[in-house]
Amino acid sequence: MRNRIIMILLALSFALTCQFGVKAASKAASTAKQEETAAAAKKKTTKKKKVRTVFVAAGHQQRGISSTERYAPKGSGTKAKLTSGTAGVSTHIPEYKTNLAIAKAVQKELKKRGYKVIMLRTTNNCPLSNQQRTKKANKSGADIHICIHCDSAGYASGPHTCVPASSVYVGKSVYNKTLRLASLVLSSTAKAVGKKSHGTIRSNYYTTINWAKIPTFILECGYMSNPTEDRQLNSSSYQKKLAKGIANGVDKYFK
Ligand SMILES: [Zn+2]
Incomplete structure (x- = not known):
């Protein structure tokens, strides 16, 4: 037991x-x-x-630079280092001032959406050539490079973009990304300002684009030769619409 x-x-x-x-x-x-x-x-x-980084470049500055530089890394062709840009037919405001105002609105909008923004210039004194500008963007650590301009061609209206015609200078990968980015930004911008896009210019003759090592394109926001559009481009409400449209395109690109 x-x-x-x-x-x-x-x-x-x-x-x-x-x-x-x-x-x-x-x-x-x-x-x-x-x-x-x-x-x-x-x-x-x-x-x-x-966090994505966007390099925002306001085109031109207070003076052009007429001495020349190679417009592409290969070949021997040269172009003026920097042109002086156009001016408003109605407002008489020089393009470099309008470009800077739009670029600052874009900076504000992108920052609000969580992007890091690097500005090429924040004043109208930036005596760098187009080649130097793009080299600065390449080295900045940015993911993309948007060049803000306004154009001149009579009563034409609406935004358009300039992109490389082929991958010969920028390489296949940057070329493909550039086309996608430019197309998204162009359609979003046209929609935001309620205008028809004025299309895309494909050319291997832009110094700013040819020296790029990151997706780089020119956004022509509108026509300063069109009196109505000139006044719009120089109004802060229209600049805010442009900035929202550009940021919408950037959002889509990184999605
Ligand atoms: Zn321009």
Whole structure:
């Protein structure tokens, strides 16, 4: 009888130890799993929050630079280092001032949406050639480079873009990304200002584009030779619409 009681007690104690052992092991496993899930969630959040950088370049400055430079990395063709741009037929405001006002509106809008923005210039004094401007953008660490301009061609209206005609100078990858970016920004901008896009110029003759190592294109926001559009381009409400449209296109590109 005594032996039997001892046996029962031993069996009971063994069973209890085993149960606790299993519980401890399962608790450890569940903690490890929770930690793993938390790490995965953190990784996902970090990936989502990657900050994109946009280089915003207001075209021209207070004076042109008539000495020349090579307009492309290959070949020997040269062009003026910097042209002086157009001026408003109605407002008489020089293009470099309008470009800067629009670029500042774009900077504000992109920052509001969480982008890092690097400005080529924040004043009208920026005596860098087109080649130097693009080299600055290449080295800036930016993902994309948008050159803000306004054009002149009678009563034409609406925004248009200038992109490379082929991948000969910028390479296949930058070329493909540039076309996609320019097309998204052009359609979003036209929509935001309620105008028809004036299309896309494909040319291998733009110094600013040919020296690019990141997607780089020219956005001509409208025509300063058109009196109505000249006044719009120089009004802060229209500049805000342009900025929203450009930012919508950038959002789509990075989505
Ligand atoms: Zn221009």
